[in-house]
Each structure stands twice: as C-alpha cells, then as structure tokens.
Amino acid sequence: xxxQTTERMTDxxxxxxxxxxxxxxxxxxxxxKRFFGHTGAIVSLVVLALVVILALTSVGIxxxxxxxxxxxxxxxxxxxxxxxxxxLFPFSLGExxxxxxxxxRDYFAMTMRGTQISLLVTFxxxxxxxxxxxxxxxxxxxxxxxxxxxxxxxTDMVIIIPVLLIGAVIGYNTKSGVVVLGLLLGLTxxxxxxxxxxxxxxxLREREFVDAARLAGASDKRIxxxxxxxxxxxxxxxxxxxxxxxxxxxxxxxxxxxxGVKAPDTSLGLLISxxxxxxxxxxxxxxxxxxxxxLICLCINFIGDGLRDAFDPRQRKISLRRMKxxxxxxxxxxLEGSLLAANVATLDGARSGWEDGAPxxxxxxxxxxxxK
Amino acid sequence: xxxxxxxxxxVSLLILLGAxxxxxxLVAVSGDPLREYRESNRPNKEALMQARIDLLDLDTPAPLxxxxxxxxxxxxxxxxxxxxxxxxxxxxxxxxxxxxxxxxIQLVLTATILAxxxxxxxxxxxxxxxxxxxxxxxxxxxxxxxSLPVFWVAVxxxxxxxxxxxxxxxxxSVSVTVALAVGLVAGVIWTVxxxxxxxxxxxxxxxxxxxxxxxxxxxxxxxxxSYPGLGPxxxxxxxxxxxxxxxxxxxxxxxxxxxxxxxIMVGLAVVAMFALQPLxxxxxxxxxxxxxxxxxxxxxxxxxxxxxxDRGQSMKVxxxxxxLVAGLVLLDGFMQAWPEYFKLTRGRPIATIGSETPNxxxxxxxxxxxxxxxxxLPTISLILISLASYTRYSRASMLEVMGQDYVRTGRAKGxxxxxxVVRHAFRNALIPLATIVAFDIGGLLGGAVITxxxxxxxxxxxxxIQGLDHQDPNPVMGVFLVVGVTAVTFNLVADLLYSALDPxxxxxx
Numbered sequence: 001x002x003x004q005t006t007e008r009m010t011d012x013x014x015x016x017x018x019x020x021x022x023x024x025x026x027x028x029x030x031x032x033k034r035f036f037g038h039t040g041a042i043v044s045l046v047v048l049a050l051v052v053i054l055a056l057t058s059v060g061i062x063x064x065x066x067x068x069x070x071x072x073x074x075x076x077x078x079x080x081x082x083x084x085x086x087x088l089f090p091f092s093l094g095e096x097x098x099x100x101x102x103x104x105r106d107y108f109a110m111t112m113r114g115t116q117i118s119l120l121v122t123f124x125x126x127x128x129x130x131x132x133x134x135x136x137x138x139x140x141x142x143x144x145x146x147x148x149x150x151x152x153x154x155t156d157m158v159i160i161i162p163v164l165l166i167g168a169v170i171g172y173n174t175k176s177g178v179v180v181l182g183l184l185l186g187l188t189x190x191x192x193x194x195x196x197x198x199x200x201x202x203x204l205r206e207r208e209f210v211d212a213a214r215l216a217g218a219s220d221k222r223i224x225x226x227x228x229x230x231x232x233x234x235x236x237x238x239x240x241x242x243x244x245x246x247x248x249x250x251x252x253x254x255x256x257x258x259x260g261v262k263a264p265d266t267s268l269g270l271l272i273s274x275x276x277x278x279x280x281x282x283x284x285x286x287x288x289x290x291x292x293x294x295l296i297c298l299c300i301n302f303i304g305d306g307l308r309d310a311f312d313p314r315q316r317k318i319s320l321r322r323m324k325x326x327x328x329x330x331x332x333x334x335l336e337g338s339l340l341a342a343n344v345a346t347l348d349g350a351r352s353g354w355e356d357g358a359p360x361x362x363x364x365x366x367x368x369x370x371x372k
Numbered sequence: 373x374x375x376x377x378x379x380x381x382x383v384s385l386l387i388l389l390g391a392x393x394x395x396x397x398l399v400a401v402s403g404d405p406l407r408e409y410r411e412s413n414r415p416n417k418e419a420l421m422q423a424r425i426d427l428l429d430l431d432t433p434a435p436l437x438x439x440x441x442x443x444x445x446x447x448x449x450x451x452x453x454x455x456x457x458x459x460x461x462x463x464x465x466x467x468x469x470x471x472x473x474x475x476x477i478q479l480v481l482t483a484t485i486l487a488x489x490x491x492x493x494x495x496x497x498x499x500x501x502x503x504x505x506x507x508x509x510x511x512x513x514x515x516x517x518x519s520l521p522v523f524w525v526a527v528x529x530x531x532x533x534x535x536x537x538x539x540x541x542x543x544x545s546v547s548v549t550v551a552l553a554v555g556l557v558a559g560v561i562w563t564v565x566x567x568x569x570x571x572x573x574x575x576x577x578x579x580x581x582x583x584x585x586x587x588x589x590x591x592x593x594x595x596x597x598s599y600p601g602l603g604p605x606x607x608x609x610x611x612x613x614x615x616x617x618x619x620x621x622x623x624x625x626x627x628x629x630x631x632x633x634x635x636i637m638v639g640l641a642v643v644a645m646f647a648l649q650p651l652x653x654x655x656x657x658x659x660x661x662x663x664x665x666x667x668x669x670x671x672x673x674x675x676x677x678x679x680x681x682d683r684g685q686s687m688k689v690x691x692x693x694x695x696l697v698a699g700l701v702l703l704d705g706f707m708q709a710w711p712e713y714f715k716l717t718r719g720r721p722i723a724t725i726g727s728e729t730p731n732x733x734x735x736x737x738x739x740x741x742x743x744x745x746x747x748x749l750p751t752i753s754l755i756l757i758s759l760a761s762y763t764r765y766s767r768a769s770m771l772e773v774m775g776q777d778y779v780r781t782g783r784a785k786g787x788x789x790x791x792x793v794v795r796h797a798f799r800n801a802l803i804p805l806a807t808i809v810a811f812d813i814g815g816l817l818g819g820a821v822i823t824x825x826x827x828x829x830x831x832x833x834x835x836x837i838q839g840l841d842h843q844d845p846n847p848v849m850g851v852f853l854v855v856g857v858t859a860v861t862f863n864l865v866a867d868l869l870y871s872a873l874d875p876x877x878x879x880x881x
Contacts, residue, residue, distance in 0.1 A: 153383065156863075157391045160856045164821060165395060165848070168402040168840050249521055253822050256523045257837070269521070276527050290524040297519035305515070 031234075034310035041306020044299035051296060055115040058108070070096075070106035072113040072266065078104045084284045099284040101275065111288045114268040117261055119296070121182040121251040126244035128186025133193025134236055140194070141201025142224055152198070159191045163250060167259035178261055181251075189247065193239050200232045234311030241304035245297050252293055268293050377864070384860040388853075392445075393438055395852050396845055400434035405843040427460070428844070441849060448853075456853070457846035459839070465850040468835055473854065475727050476831035479747060480813075480820050483754035488809055490755070491762025496798060497565075498763070499770035506564050510763065518760035525753045526826040533749055534722040542719060546592030548585075555585030599711055602704040604642050611638035611697040618689050618696075624790055629680040630689045637671050637694035645701050652705060654735040660702065667691075667698035706744070709737035713745075721745050725828040750827045754820060758812070765808055770801040803873045810866035813858070 025033070035041060060066030070076065078100055084107075085094025098107040136155065140148035166188050170181050204210065205228065213227050252269030254260030261267035263274075268289040275285035404410070405428055409421045424430075429437055444455035456465035498510045559581030566576050591597065602610075615634035616625070623630035651659070671694035675687030714721050716738070717729065723746045732742055773779065774797050782792040824833030832851045839847035 153387060156384075156387045157394070160387070160391050160859050161395055161398070162821075162836075162852065162855070164836070165398050165402065165840065169398050172401075172403040245519065249519075252521050253523060256521070257822065257825065269523075272521075272524060272527075276523075279527060279531055286524075286527065290521065293521050293524065294516070294519050297521075298515055301515045301519055 031310045035306050038306035038309055040302045041309075044302035044306075048296065048299040048303070051115065051292070051299070052119065055112045055119065059112045059116070061116070068106075068109055068112070070109045072105065072109040073264070074106065074109070075104045076100075076106065082107075082282060098288045099282070101285055102278070102282070107285065107288060110266055110271060111268070111292060114266045114271050114289055115292050115296070117178055117265060117267040118248055118251055118269070118293070121178055121185070121261070121267070122244050122248040122296075124179060124182025125186040125189055125247035125251070126240055128183055129189040129243055129247070130193055130236065130240040131190075132187065133190035133239075134197050136190065136194035137197025137199075138201055138224060138229065138232075141198035142205055142220070142228065144202075148198070151194070155191050155194050158188055161188065163188055164254070164257070164259065167254040167257070171254070171259035171262065178265065178267075181260055185247070185250065185254075189243065189250070193236075193243060196235055196239055197232060200235050201228060204228045204231055234307075238304055238308045238311060241300055241307055245300040245304065248293065248297050248300070377868070380864050380867075384864065388856050388860060391856060392442075392849065392852065393435075396438040396441065396849060397434055399840065399843060399845045399848050400437075402840060403843045405430065408842075437845075441845065445849070445853065456850045459847050460842055460844045465846045468847060469832070469850050469854060472830065472832045472835050472851075475829065476820060476824070476833065478743075479750055479754070479824070479829060479831060482747060483751045483758070483820075484809075484813060486751070487755045487758045488762055488805075491759045492766045492802075492805065494759075495763040495766025496770050496801070499767045499774065499801075500793065501567065502771060504567060506567065509564060514760040514763045517756050520757060522753055522757050522822050523826050525756060526749070526823065529749050529753055530724045530827075533752065534724045537722050538720045541597060541714070541721065544592060544595065544597030546588050548589060551585040551589040551592070552581075554588055555581040555583075558584040598714070600707040602700060602707060604645055607645065607697065607700050607704060608638060608642045610700055611641060611693070614638075614696050615689075615693045618693050621790070621794065622689050622692070623682075623685040624788065627680075627682070627685060629678045630675070630686040633671075633675045633678040633686045633690040634693040636674050637667075637690045638697055640670065640674075641667070641694060641697040641701060645704075654737075656736065660736070664695065664698055667694045670694055705737055706741050709734075709741050713738055713741045717745075722748065724749065727830045746829075750820075750823050750829055753826075754823055762805070762808075766801065766805055769804050770797065773797045773801045776800075803870070806873055807866040807870045810862050810869055813862050 056066075058066050058068040059072060065071070079095060082096070082100035082102070082104070084097060084099035085092075086097035087094065096106050096108065098111055100107055101110070136151050140151040163185070166184055170184050210223060210227055213223050218227070251260055251267065252272070255267045255269030256273040258270075258273065261270050263270065271289040272286060275282065279286050406421050406424060409417055409424065412420075414420065429440070432440075441457060444457060448454040448456070454466050456469070458464055459468060494510060498507050501507055559577045562580040563573050563577040567573065568576075612635065615631065615638050619625055619627065619631045619634055625631060648663070655663075668691045671691030672687045674694075675685075675690035676683055678686045678690075680686060710721075713734075716732065716734070717723075721741075723729065727743075727746050728739075729742050729746075732739065734742070776797075779792060779797055782796045783789075787796075820831065821833035821836060823829070824831045825837055828834070832854065835847045836851040839845070839851070
C-alpha cells in the first residue's frame, strides 16, 4: 500500500518534471538540454574534440611544428623493426608510440597528419554540401513550379554520376591540394540534403504561420530566412553531421583507390592503402589509421544521433509508466508544444532520412510530391 | 497512371542523356591517355602514340566524340544491335559487360537479400524491446558497422576470415578452452536476446553456453570440419525445429493444421532426400531450381489440402518450411563435396581474391562450393556495412507503427500479441522499407566497386576502375549506362511501389 502511494507520488513528480522542462524555455535551450542529456553524444563530442586537438597540436599546422618531436616526413633510423613503443601499463609513449613504417618514418606523426587531412576534407565536404543542398532544397521547396522542376532534375542528374569518377578527375588534377578535393566532392555530395530540405520546405510552406507572415506582407526572402529556415534547422544540422560521417568514409575510400589525396601528402585512407600488403609483417601500420577512421566516424555518428534526439522530441524517452499516469491528451499537448514544426510531416517520419544514422542522406522516398 | 509512368520515363531519359554527357567529359579530363607512352623509351613510341590517338579518336574534341559514342549506344534499344564500342584491349564492351554483370549481380543480390532479411529481423526485434540492453548494444553495433571503411574490413576479413580459418582447417580440432570461450560469447548473446527474469536469464545463459561449447567440442572431436555433412537425422531435426518456429511465428502454435502441414513437409523432404539420391549425384542448375519450386508448390498444396478455417496460413507455413528444408538438403549436398574441394584447393578452401578458381573442373557441387567460397568474404563485408542502415530504418519504422492507433485497437479487442505484431504492425512497418530497398538495389550495382576492387572480384566495378585507370571511356560509359538505367528504373519502381502499398499516396496522372 505504502509502496503504491510512493510510486504514485514519484510519478506525479515525474510528470511535473515533464511539464517543468517544457515550460518557458526557448527552442534552443530545449534542444541544448536534450542534447546534453544524451550521454553517448557528449562522450563522442569530447572524444572527437580530443582527437582534433591531438591531431592539430602534435604535428602542428602550417609553419608551426607542434609538440611532437618528429615530422611526418622525417626518417629517423629504424628501431626494433619499427615496432610500436606505446605501452598502457605503465603508461609511456616511448620513442615511436605507433611504430615506424618501412623507411623509418614515425607513424604517430604520419597518422596525425593523415587525421588532419581527412578531417579537413570531411569538414569542407560537409560545409559545401550542406550549403549547396540547403540552397537548392530551399529554393525548389519554397518556389515550386519550374524552379523546382529544373533544380530537382539537376539533382537527379548529379545523383547518378559516380563519385569515383569525380575522385579520379581530382586525383589527376590535384596539384591544387586537398581543399579543392573537398570542394569538388562537396559539389557532388549535396543531393541528399537538397531532397530532404526540399521535403521539409514543402510541408513548412503550407503551415499557418507562413500564411500569417505572407498576409502581414513579408517578402519571400524574409519568409524563407526568418520563418521557414529556423524551423528546418533540425533537419539541416542532423543531416550535415551524418553527411560528414559518410564524407570521411568517402575520402578515405577514394584515397585508398589512389584517387583522392596523393603522396607526398597523406590521409588515413592512403596510409591504409600503402600499407595493406604489410599486414603480415607490420600489422600496426594497418591498425592505427583504421582505428582513427572508425573512431572519428563513430563519434560523428553518435553526435548526429544525439542531435536528432534533441531536435526530434517524438523519439524522446517517456516511460510508459509516466504515460499511463498522465492523461494522454495532456502529454500530446505538451509534446505538441515542443514539437519542432520540422517534424510535423508524420507520414515522412520513418523515411525522412534523419530518423536514422544511416546513409539516409541519399534517400528521399517522397513520391507524393514527385507525383502531383 | 500510364501517362505518369511515360512522363517519368521521358524525364529519366533526358536525365540519363545529360548525365552520360557529363560522365563522358569527366572521363576525358580524368587523365592523360598517352601517359604510358610518354614515359616509355620504346623506339616506336611515336607510332604507338599515333595508334592510340586513332583508336580513341583523340583528335576530335571530347564533346563531339560523345555523340559518336551516343549514336552507337542509341542502337541498344533494338536488341542485338548494341554498339558500345571496344575496350583498349579490343574487346567489345557489350561482351565485357555481359561477362561482368552476372558476377556483380550475384554478389550484390546475395548480399542485399541477406542484409535486408537480417537487418529487418534485428530492427524489428530491437524495436519491440526498446531501451533494453539489447537495444543499446545493437544500436552501438550498428553505429560501429556503419563507421567501418569497407576496404579496412575487407583486409581484416582476408586476414582472419580466410587465412586464419584456412589455418584452422589444417588441424580442425577445438580445444576445451576455445569451445568454452565461444560458448560464453554465445551464452551472453542468447541471454541478452531472450531476456526476462533473472532466473530465466541464468538458465538461458548456462544452457546456451554449455550447449554451444559441447556442440563445438564434439564437432572438432569428430572431425566434422574436415568431413562436414548433415545427414537425414539432423535435417529432420532441424526441419522439425523450423516447422515449429515458423508456425509459432506466422500462425501460432494453436493452429494445429498449420503445424501438421509443416511437419508433413519436413517428412516429405527427408523421404525425397533418399528418393532423389541418384538424381542429385550431378544435377544441373535448372534441376535444382525446379526442385526448389517443387518444394514450394508441394508446401502450398499440402497446406491447401489440410484445409481448415484459415487455409492461407497453413499454405504459407508449409511452403516456407519446405523451402527452408530443401535448402538444408542442398546445403548437405555441398557439405559432402567439401572434402574433395578441400583437396582440389590444396587445403586453402576460403579464397581471398578472384571470383572463381581457375581451371577447376568439377560437377555441380564442386563448382557450387567454389563459387561460395569466393563469394563469402565480399558478401560478408557488403552485409556488414549495409546491415546497419536496414536495422536503423526498420527499428524506426516499427517504433512508429507500434505507436499507431490501430495497434492499440488490435490489442484492445483482445488479439494475441503475435497477431498484433506480425499481422498488424510488421506488415505496415515494411512499407517504407520496400521503397528504401528498391532505391538501394538501384544504387548497389555501382556501390560494390570498392569491395570488388579489394577482393579482385571480376565484376562491373573492376571494368569501371580499369577503364578509368587508362582513360578509356567505352567501358566506363558501358558500366555507367547499366548502373544509371537500373538506378533510374528502380527509382520509378520505388515510387510506384510506395503508392501501391500505401493507398493514401496517390499517383496522379
């Protein structure tokens, strides 16, 4: 009996909490709060930050040499067959923590340099693709008509052009460096984003607040930037993250096929490609870059997952027990209050690509709009 | 409807034209086709260069060259008239393609089907147990798989899957410690999977650990890894298990007619195993396919003859059971060919590269085993990387459906949980997945390029990469044409499928 009462009491407390954290906070504060409540995402954010700091400070950027004693181009004499000297118990780095490659270059420095390059390419691809995708998606979703027809057909065309081909072209003309590589890859990688943003704009432009703004005499520009875009920011953020996580895999794959980053510069994919034959004799040459790729990609994916949970309250963890205690309608109302307009297209829900940490960036099975 | 399809096809054709023009130009600027001669010191360098210039028609600017390619490609609409040019080695691109497409399709199709089936199963199970240990571990695993670069996985698979396993096969005995270790892993997996009260978890853990370890040790001790096989006893045992499992899943064990028809099919399959023995000594592929169809047909017939208030269920269960048991019989056949294949490959059966052992002569069983040992590693790596997305999609979709009102209605009117999940929720959760799968099939043909490259699998990816390496536009364009046409077609299929499956989505002509 007593137990039951306590349970009921905690429950009402819980539902009070639900009300409390939905009341009187700005959208941004809510999203931030939910994001910081996502352990996996926070841990990933910290790990990713550490990786970035490590990669930037150890071998330095530009003219700065960083705190690590070797450069990725130095060839100190081979010690102990180039075996890694890193030991965790007791912790010590030793002379060459990640070992040395066959000519004696310090593999830690090389991996760090590779991480820098891979991160740089990923970042550039993410920014460019997100930008182009948002512009295309926003224009075609908002204006519809011939603008949409032209832009979307262009999107369809870019989708079927193999990325490898772009890689090959850049690989041949890559005197200009990795930023150009990222730039051009970004210019072919925006299609998924464009389709998703378009879908979002299509549903948002039919909403009452847009009608209200239009009636109040707002210009198209103002409606897009002040009314619709802020509501689509969830889709855009989450997708940019996911896009970056697949961009790092794309960059490493291209470099692996000798089409992306080329020697003397290095990237994580190129390191694996150069050393895969040595797996039997020098396995560490193969393990370290791979581990860094997986680590970075995993972190980005988890951050994306956390962002999605933060932006998409429909996937919130509300325990069934709480739901039973609180009248259904009340919960619905509360959720509605916090529901981003971005996710209202319920039918799109499971398919809108950002439901998922998947390569959903490319998917836009939204035939309703195609088939009007 | 028809006018909608026609319009879409027309637009697709224009898109293909535009994209192919772009691709042709990109190939042309992707490198210097004369590089290999420029660097050589051969005395007849000039003549060779001139020959290459003539061959690739390099004096014509690339945008114009495209049209001469196009005039050949357009003829592909008429069967037998296809002219996609020749590769640098002088092979007709159409011939090269028709050699490459089947092996790529085989690879991609197996991998996709397995990834879809496994991925959806995991996704559904996980969705039904949201926020459990299982859910969290699967979520972590899917993120991990999704973050794996395929070429890295491929090298690891070669090292541990092929070389390690081949070394193990040289002396295939399992020590007690290894058996126990594997048993413990299996125990943890089963415990997490089945869940329940702590007592039940304990029993499941102990039982599955001991059972797995015992079976593994016995298999090693009895030299099963050198001379594998199932035999009628195990086929019958597994078949009965399949029959019960499928009935429980699809019809409920209270539907005795379904259960009996499935069991009858298991019995028939074991009888057929003996009766067809001479026929199965060296069958042709068609015979095997025919027998598979016969198995399904027989199941449908038995289910129908059993009658009852819901014949459909019996038919479904019986057909599926008999198909799976027929698969077991087939597997047994391949297993019996294993020792001979083992000898033929000099003790290294799992291949790391290529799509078949050169100069291998053998009957249906030997060549079959050969095909599978070559397919196994690329298939696993393709599955690993595509599994994650299917799991995530089906989980999200199932969660969405489970929250719908009609599911609550189903429960409220007293339907058993099985019916609610399998008949009401599962089917509707599959609708968005159908479109995603259709999209993926469109994209997959071109998506296996890296996998094919790592495993030296002779498919379209190889053709593409090799063409690209030598700035040879014809094979690249050939592959692009095949991939592009499939992508465009399956996009259309996906849209039509969606509106067919979900009548709320209308295709307006």
